[in-house]
Amino acid sequence: MNKSQIKSFLKKQIKLSCYAEMDSLKPGNVHKYSSGHGMSIKDFYASADIIANYLTKDNSHFSKKILKCVKEIKKRIKQNTNLGIILLLAPIVSIILEVGILDKKSLYKKISLFIKNQTIKNSIPIYSAIKIAAPGGLGNSIKYDVNKLPNITLYKAMNYSSKKDLIAKQYVTGFGDIFTIGLPAYKKFKNIWHSEKWALTGVYLTFLKKLTDSHIKRKNGKKIAEKIKIEAKKYYKLIKNNKNSGEIDKITKKLLFFDKKLKYMQINPGTTADLTVATFFVEKVTQKQQKKI
Numbered sequence: 001m002n003k004s005q006i007k008s009f010l011k012k013q014i015k016l017s018c019y020a021e022m023d024s025l026k027p028g029n030v031h032k033y034s035s036g037h038g039m040s041i042k043d044f045y046a047s048a049d050i051i052a053n054y055l056t057k058d059n060s061h062f063s064k065k066i067l068k069c070v071k072e073i074k075k076r077i078k079q080n081t082n083l084g085i086i087l088l089l090a091p092i093v094s095i096i097l098e099v100g101i102l103d104k105k106s107l108y109k110k111i112s113l114f115i116k117n118q119t120i121k122n123s124i125p126i127y128s129a130i131k132i133a134a135p136g137g138l139g140n141s142i143k144y145d146v147n148k149l150p151n152i153t154l155y156k157a158m159n160y161s162s163k164k165d166l167i168a169k170q171y172v173t174g175f176g177d178i179f180t181i182g183l184p185a186y187k188k189f190k191n192i193w194h195s196e197k198w199a200l201t202g203v204y205l206t207f208l209k210k211l212t213d214s215h216i217k218r219k220n221g222k223k224i225a226e227k228i229k230i231e232a233k234k235y236y237k238l239i240k241n242n243k244n245s246g247e248i249d250k251i252t253k254k255l256l257f258f259d260k261k262l263k264y265m266q267i268n269p270g271t272t273a274d275l276t277v278a279t280f281f282v283e284k285v286t287q288k289q290q291k292k293i
Helices: 003-023 041-055 062-076 083-099 104-116 120-133 154-161 166-173 176-193 196-210 214-220 222-241 245-264 270-285 288-292
Strands: none
Touching: 003 041, 003 083, 003 196, 003 270, 041 062, 041 083, 062 083, 062 120, 083 104, 083 120, 083 166, 083 270, 104 154, 104 166, 104 176, 120 154, 154 166, 166 176, 166 270, 176 196, 176 222, 176 270, 196 222, 196 270, 214 222, 214 270, 222 245
16 A cells, blocks of 8 residues: 555544444443443544544644644544543554554554654643543642643653553553453454454453553542452453353343443443554554555
């Protein structure tokens, strides 16, 4: 593919990845089965279009693209719908626009180098974007407070935040959780259900049971975040062990019960949803057959 084709391909895959996430049942998060937290699927569809348009624009540093996405979403949607998705997709898009389509192993290696090579100056727009989006429960930090635009490199800022924020952790580990947890989970559940939307539900529940969701932890506290992590295991087992498509209605009903419970408690595993989108995006942009397009 030439650069124009790659740009078009990435724009399409950003939209498809975000749309596919909306089609999958993600307990506690917004999806086609249920809105929540003052947001609807229309907000996320509109946000996906904005992200696809601005992350693939030429002649702009990836951090400025992130800032532009956040500003446009704030202006048009009036909410922080997709900050985590923007932060996760932006480096991947920038790398592929620069060097072309890569296999998963090569992309994994490139991401770490890409993040570590960002200077203080070209990292500042990202801090501004996070400040504008104001993710729920972000608060202030004694050291490297994003509200004061930290005068350090992106890698150092993310490294400082990595123990309490899963998006920051991805920036430090080269998106390690995407490659070592998300992608294997997608493959597993795709083989079980032969369905992208159920594979993404599987990825979502895998992340939810393995990792402590940052958004829940910030807004609801660590104790509740850990409880949700334990409860998620039950629902993970439900879709892992029931391979009969005839059980879909029963499984859907149980997942929607979990969904309703979380939303009633005002618990939103937003970071888990972001990781799910990023996993699907990596899967789609690194498939071998895409190299022939």
